[in-house]
Amino acid sequence: LGIDVIAEDTTNKGRIDLTLKFPRNEKVYIFEFKVIEDIKDTKKPLDQIKGRGYAQKYTAVKEKYIIGIEFSKKERNIITFEWEHIQLI
Numbered sequence: 001l002g003i004d005v006i007a008e009d010t011t012n013k014g015r016i017d018l019t020l021k022f023p024r025n026e027k028v029y030i031f032e033f034k035v036i037e038d039i040k041d042t043k044k045p046l047d048q049i050k051g052r053g054y055a056q057k058y059t060a061v062k063e064k065y066i067i068g069i070e071f072s073k074k075e076r077n078i079i080t081f082e083w084e085h086i087q088l089i
Helices: 045-051 054-058
Strands: 004-011 014-021 027-036 063-072 077-086
Touching: 004 054, 014 054, 027 045, 027 054, 045 054, 045 063, 045 077, 054 063
Parallel strands: 027 063
Antiparallel strands: 004 014, 014 027, 063 077
16 A cells, blocks of 8 residues: 554654554554553543654644554453544644
8 A cells, every 4th residue: 555654653752653654745643552451540642642742753744643542451452542633833
């Protein structure tokens, strides 16, 4: 498909868990994964992406999406899934 799949994508403020970059800088999907012990221990993966400015690495990309997924360590399943289409200034 021509999609670049980058695990542990390095930035100057940390590592993006997973990046999917489409050809010709059309789109980029930035993923942050968290494993939590209890549903009350949510870690807000989207806040980490925004707080560390992970999307700034891809300023030339037209469309940017950030995706946060939390997994339950106990149930071994997805607990929360959230995403946003973001615009950088």
